[in-house]
Amino acid sequence: MSLITISPGHYGIGTGARDIIDEVREARKVTNRIVEILKSEKIGVTKIEDNTSRTQSQNLNYLISRHNGTTRKVDVSIHFNASGERLNSAKGTEVLYLSDSNKNLAEKISKAISSASGLRNRGAKKRTDLAFLNRTLKPAILIEVCFVDSVTDVNLYQRYFEVICKAIANQLINYVLDGQSRPEEGENGLSLIANNGKINSAISSPTLIDVLNKVLKDQNSVKEIIEKGVSQKAISKEWLNKLNNKTLTTADLLGLSVLIVQRTIK
Ligand SMILES: [Zn+2]
Known part of the structure; x- marks a missing residue:
């Protein structure tokens, strides 16, 4: 459109x-x-x-x-x-x-x-x-x-x-x-939120930003993280739909990761 x-x-x-x-x-x-x-x-x-x-x-x-x-x-x-x-x-x-x-x-x-x-x-x-x-x-x-x-x-x-x-x-x-998710350039399918630069500037280590960007660009590794979270019942399987619909944001993924880790260490 x-x-x-x-x-x-x-x-x-x-x-x-x-x-x-x-x-x-x-x-x-x-x-x-x-x-x-x-x-x-x-x-x-x-x-x-x-x-x-x-x-x-x-x-x-x-x-x-x-x-x-x-x-x-x-x-x-x-x-x-x-x-x-x-x-x-x-x-x-x-x-x-x-x-x-x-x-x-x-x-x-x-x-x-x-x-x-x-x-x-x-x-x-x-x-x-x-x-x-x-x-x-x-x-x-x-x-x-x-x-x-x-x-x-x-x-x-x-x-x-x-x-x-x-x-x-x-x-x-x-x-x-207007604050909606903004499609990331390329074919990787993962959406990044429009103000992704704010996430980058909120992370204090440039190395961490680099490593995270690599993970975020790899659709399969993002999918693995979400699937693991769903199978552990740490997160709802709706998140897989969001990933497939390309409406998952970087901030969503970071938040979900916390929930998945929390379930793992319990
Ligand atoms: Zn003129």
Whole structure:
């Protein structure tokens, strides 16, 4: 199922802001890279790109009706900003939203882009005058990655392109999964909870993290642990179903392990 619909703004190279870089060219690059990252993380995503419109209003109608025709939890529009004059100084990144319920997501994405790249964090900005935010029907945000006419911004954007795209993708994944289990990459079948990084940081030994990760990646050894627990009646056999349904989380497994050990030493 597609969870995210994303589009670069405007409708052709040169139809957006232009100075050191071209907004539309860069917005398309950023969108394409985010889509690749989301797909590699097995997150359903729909990309919309307008190559047919002739005017800005045609373009907005096109993007909005296409967005509204898709299944998704969030609508994302990628743009670049302009101040109107060439500057050496930093301007920064900002994320626009309309509904107050989307302010938190906008703030998180702006902060994540800033932390990843060093672009100044201009933060979340409420805008009531943008068609994309007004007329898309799901929670919507419009990301202004940086300013096309700030030398400092463009340097940071070009140098940190990859981490900026990753930061946006990660925030979107956290948003659409909203604490649900997040499928681990690869074919091992074991799900890891969305905030798995918190488990890693809660474990004080890097060696223990490595060893645990090896076990967690081996579906058979996880299955053996659960089966042993079920046969000792330390845990319910529902947990085997959870493993097979790929809804077992890393935290579940750690908790179950305690119950199994407790039964063993009794
Ligand atoms: Zn724009």
